[in-house]
Amino acid sequence: MSRRSSRSSTMDQGEFILECKAAYLSMFDSIKEKIESQDSLLEALQQTGRNPSVKVLKKYWTNDTDELSFDDFVDICRKEPVTTSDDLMKAFRKIDINGDGYISLEELHKILTSKGEKKSKSEVKTMIDEVDENRDGRLDYKEEPVLRYSEFCKMVMSTTEESKKMQRKMMERKEKKKKQEIERRGDVSGSQVSVRSTASSVKNDLPRPSPRVKKDKSRQSSVSRSHKLDEPKNLREWTHTKSKGSFFMEDGSLICHQYDFNLPDDSKIWITMQPQKASRGMDSNPVDTSVFILRDRPDEDGNLLVAFTEHRDGRGKYGVSCDLSAGKYYIMPYTTGCRFKSRKSESEKEAKLVSQDKGGKYVITKAFRKVLEDIFDYSDLDGNGFMSRKEFNLFNIRTSGEEVADEEWQVVEDRIDLEDGEITKAGFLQLNELEAEDSEGDTEDLWTTLVSMGYNKQLIMDQACPFQLDVYTEDCDDAELDVVRVDSYPTYPGDLSFDDIISKSFIKHGEISRVKGMKDLCMYTYKNDGWASLVLDNKSHTRVRVELDCSRSENVISNHDSLQRTLRVDPGSTLIAYHLMPEDEDRDWQVKCTETIR
Known part of the structure; x- marks a missing residue:
């Protein structure tokens, strides 16, 4: 048997599935959730002890991959081997960057921060101290290559196994607790529960303070990587309303779907919002x-403001x-603009949208479809899987700047089959195929649609960001969430702009x-948990000119191209100078x- 043979081939299949399940639930609340990115x-x-290369990842996450299910994940684990001692030995020798036969703190830190879960220098030093007997801060594999490396390797492999054991224990404990709750309620339907491994807990739940520069007179703000969202414990019993939407960048300005929320009764509410990755969107x-x-x-x-996330x-x-x-x-989506900005340039190469079949008929290409x-x-x-007339x-x-008149909707009804008065996905594709045929292959109008929806000439979505909005109400069963517009932010009572409110x-x-x-x-x-904002009041x-210099900030990107800018602040006004978030x-x-002051 190969030294790199998959562990699944040497263990009981039931045990293998449980191991995969525990690892999966260390990241997701249920095995019904999908893996939505290569990362x-x-x-x-x-989490299962595998450390695949970029080449291996691309084999399972191709350009056509939208998502992977738990069954897909299990299948990948069957095919790909766990990391072995021999693998670690090869990696150990590779990280001896200067070839002096020692592994220093700097060298080990570089390899442990190049991929996978990032570690701080203090964590790396702790690992070295556990193995480095003479306490010189270097691991020597020239004089005692087998003994010293075996200790290092044993420590790494032991950490992986302990993590797996912890995943299993937490999964079993939480599933037992969930079962008891279901039995108390008399509920016969079960569900998966969220499980976090020790490694994940350290990464997501414990703040690590950033180092401060002594005697620095600039404004400093240290931000940890602690991310914890405390949703209500009985959320499954609340009434759930949801909607999709998107941010769009148009001529340097942000527009987005905006919502009315009608609440007939007093109620506690829980609102969440998260981005949805496009299948051909930017990898970031x-x-x-x-x-x-x-x-x-x-x-x-x-x-006017009640609350915000x-x-x-x-x-x-x-x-x-x-x-x-x-x-x-009013429910108003917002993004700081740190990761969502206007396109700097457009590719000269243009993707093909339309081709002709053997009979000379114009059809849309596979990529465009x-x-x-x-x-x-x-x-x-x-x-719901359909596009209503309102949608x-x-x-x-969004794509033409005009509403659909009755006669135009009648054309839609005449040219494609609807289901319960709504457009199916097949019907939507058919409409675009008919447009390509009617225009005899001219793609100008088709490109207008694509550009309006945020796509560039390579069919990559870089000027739009889809999102999912979920609203839960505890004491009201008939709350209504209604999309009312896709536009820039309006002016509110008192001539307040949305920026004023923020x-x-x-x-x-x-x-x-x-x-x-x-x-x-x-x-x-x-x-907050995601970004920092600087506001001048x-x-x-008198009008004031202020020069702000944020160039000495660490690991940040901003909503502006430069971290140094001069601002004019009118008398009696406020101004958002910067949004900043981790790069x-x-x-x-x-x-x-x-x-x-200038």
Whole structure:
């Protein structure tokens, strides 16, 4: 048998399935959930002791892969071997970068932060100290290669096995607890429960403070990587309403789906929002997607904002819980713009949308068909598998700027078969095929649709970000969530812009610091689980020019191209100067800002 033979071939199949299940549930709440990215596939495989190469990952996560099920994951685990001692030995020798026969702290830190779960230098040093008998900070495999390496290897393999045991124990304990809860309720239907391994808990739930620079007079804000979303324990008993939506970048401005929320009865609510990865979207960290809840009219203190999402989990889902009185509210999606910006340039090469078959008929290409299927799914806002007239109308407003008139809808009904008055995915594809045929292969209108939906000339979605919005109500069974527009943010009562409302909320929840040399100019630093925002508040009667320098911040990206900019703040106004968030989600990050009056 090969030294790299899969462990599944040497263990009982039932035991193998349980091991896969425990690893899967260390990342997901249920085995019914799907793996939706290559990074998630890598992390899930690492939970089982496998460390696949990029080449291996691409074999299972191709350009056509949208998602993988638990059964797919099990099948991959059957085919791919677990990491062995021999594999570790080869890797151990490779990381001796300078070839001096020693593995230093710097060399080991480099290899342990190049892929997989990132480790800090202090963690790496702890690993070295456990093996390094002479305490010189280096591992020597020249003088005693077998003995010293065997200790290092034993430690790594032991850590993996202990993690698997912990996954199993936590899975069994939580499933037992869930079963007891079901029996108490008299509920005969079971469900999967969320399980976190020791490794995942360390990564997602424990803050690691960033190092501070001593004697630094700039504003500093250290942000941990702690992500924990505390959803209500009895959420399954609440009434659930959901909708899809998207952010779009149009001429440098952000527009998005916006919602009315009608609540007939007082109720506690729980709202979550998270990005949805496009099958042909950019391969990057998820775009931050948060929600602001506004009243339809100001309260007695003149406030419109009720609450907004501040806390998130490790997969980019933001959530907020609050008590609402019966009434009408606006639910406004928001993104900072740190990861979602205007395209810098467009590729000259253009993907082919239409071809001719043997009979000379114009047909859409396979790649274009796949994108149209995705567009249909994003436009099917209620997720029922069909596009209603209202959903088609919102799609048409987005792509042509016009509503669907009765005579135009009649044309749709005449040309394709509807199901219960709604467009099927097959019918939507047929409409586009008919358009290609009617235009005799001219793709100008087809490209108008694609560009409006955020795609570039290579059919990659880079100017749109789909999201999922979920609203739960505890004490109200007939709340209504209604998509009312796809547009830029409106002006609210009192001539308040959406930026004004956001600025006030960040000031209320942020930390204040006075700008040197200006008695009536303050800067507020607001931080949550995903980003930090800097807001300038000018209470003076004169316009102020302020230069902000955030270039010494660590591991950050911003909503602006430069971390140094000069701003003019009008008298009696507030201004969001920067949004900042980690460039690498797996590393600590720190905000440092210096202000200078000009």
